[in-house]
Amino acid sequence: MPKREPMLRNAAEKLGLTVPEAAVLSSLGQTSLYKAIKEGRLRTRKYGTRTIITRADLASFLENLPDGIKQPER
Template identity: 45%
Template structure:
């Protein structure tokens, strides 16, 4: 079972291809759900996928 359950901000940036500050803006705006574990900010894989799927299509 090597399925990724959550991403750190740095890993979410790599996985999604968007910038770090943009991710933080989306979290602050409530558009992307994030969780705190101690000092770490984690984004669940399902939340990242849902957020990416909801982005406008071109």
């Protein structure tokens, strides 16, 4: 039986990601991603019962997160 490759290596080659794979690639937790999905901030696709996040949708979600630079108080 062949050895399983680490999830990150497998996910790096895929166009569609499961929530656990998207969590590994984004350095976010699965709970945070499920919350973003529920709030409509992270788009998913469905194929049967499988929930898929495209790499493009994950990248767009990450790009639209607020900047980490603290704004000066006025």
